Amino acid sequence: MTRNEEKVRAALEKVWLNSRPEALSRLATLEGFLEALRSGRTNEECLGTALSAAHRLSGSLGMFGLSEASSCAAEIEALLCQGSVPDITVMAGLVRRLRNLIEETHVPTRTQEKCDS
Amino acid sequence: MKRTERPDVARVLIADDDPIVRQAVRSVLEVSGGFQVVGEAEDGKMAAELVGQTRPDILLLDLLMPNLPGLEALRAITTAGAEVRTILLCSSISAKQVLEALQLGARGVVLKKRVAELLPALDAVMRGQYWIESRSVSNVVQIVEQLGAANLQPAQSQSRFGLTARETEIVSFITQGYMNRDIAKSLSITEETVKRHLTNIFNKVGMSNRLELALFAIEHALVRK
Numbered sequence A: 001m002t003r004n005e006e007k008v009r010a011a012l013e014k015v016w017l018n019s020r021p022e023a024l025s026r027l028a029t030l031e032g033f034l035e036a037l038r039s040g041r042t043n044e045e046c047l048g049t050a051l052s053a054a055h056r057l058s059g060s061l062g063m064f065g066l067s068e069a070s071s072c073a074a075e076i077e078a079l080l081c082q083g084s085v086p087d088i089t090v091m092a093g094l095v096r097r098l099r100n101l102i103e104e105t106h107v108p109t110r111t112q113e114k115c116d117s
Numbered sequence B: 001m002k003r004t005e006r007p008d009v010a011r012v013l014i015a016d017d018d019p020i021v022r023q024a025v026r027s028v029l030e031v032s033g034g035f036q037v038v039g040e041a042e043d044g045k046m047a048a049e050l051v052g053q054t055r056p057d058i059l060l061l062d063l064l065m066p067n068l069p070g071l072e073a074l075r076a077i078t079t080a081g082a083e084v085r086t087i088l089l090c091s092s093i094s095a096k097q098v099l100e101a102l103q104l105g106a107r108g109v110v111l112k113k114r115v116a117e118l119l120p121a122l123d124a125v126m127r128g129q130y131w132i133e134s135r136s137v138s139n140v141v142q143i144v145e146q147l148g149a150a151n152l153q154p155a156q157s158q159s160r161f162g163l164t165a166r167e168t169e170i171v172s173f174i175t176q177g178y179m180n181r182d183i184a185k186s187l188s189i190t191e192e193t194v195k196r197h198l199t200n201i202f203n204k205v206g207m208s209n210r211l212e213l214a215l216f217a218i219e220h221a222l223v224r225k
Helices: A003-038 A044-063 A067-081 A088-103 A110-116 B019-032 B044-054 B070-079 B095-103 B112-126 B140-146 B165-175 B180-187 B191-205 B210-219
Strands: B010-015 B035-041 B058-061 B085-090 B106-111 B130-132 B135-137
Touching: A003 A044, A003 A088, A003 B019, A003 B112, A044 A067, A044 B019, A044 B112, A067 A088, B010 B019, B010 B044, B010 B112, B019 B035, B019 B112, B035 B044, B044 B058, B044 B070, B058 B070, B058 B112, B070 B085, B070 B095, B085 B095, B085 B112, B095 B106, B095 B140, B095 B210, B106 B112, B112 B130, B112 B135, B140 B210, B165 B180, B165 B191, B165 B210, B180 B191, B191 B210
Parallel strands: B010 B035, B010 B058, B058 B085, B085 B106, B106 B130
Antiparallel strands: B130 B135
16 A cells, blocks of 8 residues: 555545544434334435435445445435335345444544554 | 646545535545645535636536536536536446536546545546546547447437448547547548548537547447447
């Protein structure tokens, strides 16, 4: 890895650390949509919000090297784009998987950050 | 400024509806040096307006955005005559969309998951080249070939647009990336004759440059691979 590539990687890691709460908030939006789906309370607005969350997760997670999570979010986006009511079981599986993938991402502690710098 | 001249600091406008993406791109550009972010747009309409106001060297443009989708924003920017080099920065894109973007004047495509390629892409585009499929390409017709554009659904019309057999032959060479002197050599005619044929071809099909002609020829199945 060149010095420039290292700098880019470090910059992206820093942005990811700051953005992780927002990513989790978007995930919560998807989980909220799933709950609404289960209770039959979905509407156009709710679907639009979920679609936007899935789309943004798909794009941003890929930038931070979370390619599997990005693909998972893209699958959710595709499911929501179908036009018909998404399959609850499939949706639930994808959302659960996405949470696992985001949560298992390495978050350096302050000590580690100091060691790395 | 000519397209091949590279200023010390290239001015960049970032257009993406996701603030996380904008922040990530801004960070990448800032640590790399040689780039100044002159603005951020959160939708296509704002992108088109900011291009006019900030006159950036490069526009990094997302495809899916509210108000005005990326390609429509690009169309508006091109129509307005703005001299900005546009690179699409998107999650995914089809070959057809790449071709449409090229027709609208885009100079490159970078997928968000390959954001590390942003810097070489920006450098290539600032040097007057194109950046497609993770590499720099100097000849746009090569891009068309690489994208397998000939495999795209051609238009149903089999019209030859009044082109003669010789002119069709020349169009075929253009889609393969031949320069005028190479076409002249291949057909045993002079370069001047090739130019005359090209002028006639452009007039008949209503195109104004080789890229447009190549894309037009492929779209209308004027040539075979």
